[in-house]
Amino acid sequence: MSTIDKQLETMLANIPEKTGKPLDQWLAQLAPLGFAKHGEIVKFLKSEHGVTHGFANLIAAKALEAGARADAPADPVAEQYSGAKAALKPVYDAVVAYAQTLGDDVEIAPKKASVSLRRKKQFALITAATRTRIDLGLALKGEPATGRLETYNAMCSHRVRLESLADLDEDVRGWIAEAYSRAG
Structure with a gap:
């Protein structure tokens, strides 16, 4: 000890x-x-x-x-993708499934309003932003914002808007993989 x-x-x-x-x-x-x-x-x-x-x-x-907070949801992901946002759950599932193929060290950390993907540090943040869109934040500091890869906030330097499974294309998978590799 x-x-x-x-x-x-x-x-x-x-x-x-x-x-x-x-x-x-x-x-x-x-x-x-x-x-x-x-x-x-x-x-x-x-x-x-x-x-x-x-x-x-x-x-x-x-x-x-111990979860002593009275307001902590039992399943934050189920809460995030319920009601009007339920149609986004397959997109969320696909992002997480892809991230898990990158390595055994991917940690999925649900919060009240988002889900953090971490390795040694956070490399992505999945947020059900609206009833029709997931904001996928990526830690790609130093990369130029171009087209679908937009500047974002302090936690994640860039964002990609995902509205359907088709939006999780080769470009987005490449950005996720790059963010993952930088978090190692």
């Missing part, structure tokens, strides 16, 4: 003594409050309960890890 693992184990064991409650009671108290951010939980624990910063930080991390 590493030194860090031992320190974490010690802190977890000391939560009841140092904070006045065991971790499971903190988690039960936090769950109905619906905090969405780590910092919000830390601030609440410190200001309302006098928990020291280190223990507040640990409890907040465990609360989010």
Whole structure:
């Protein structure tokens, strides 16, 4: 066991003594409050309960890890591609299936409103932007924006708009593969 693992184990064991409650009671108290951010939980624990910063930080991390947020959807992908956006699910599935052919190290990380594709770092972001379009963000910093490959935002330098399976053509697959190779 590493030194860090031992320190974490010690802190977890000391939560009841140092904070006045065991971790499971903190988690039960936090769950109905619906905090969405780590910092919000830390601030609440410190200001309302006098928990020291280190223990507040640990409890907040465990609360989010345990899914203690009341608003967390059970299946974020199913939520994203439901209702008016349901017709986009085959396009999403095809993008993910292609990304998985690039290597065994592709991680699919669903969030509330998007799905991140990562390797050592994020290389793509799939967002059901409208009822008729997926925005496929790609980490291709330094590449010129041309035609379908548009400039995007800070997280993903470029975007490609996908409205049908036909849009996932050789060009798009090439851009995904390039973004994947850069994330290694």
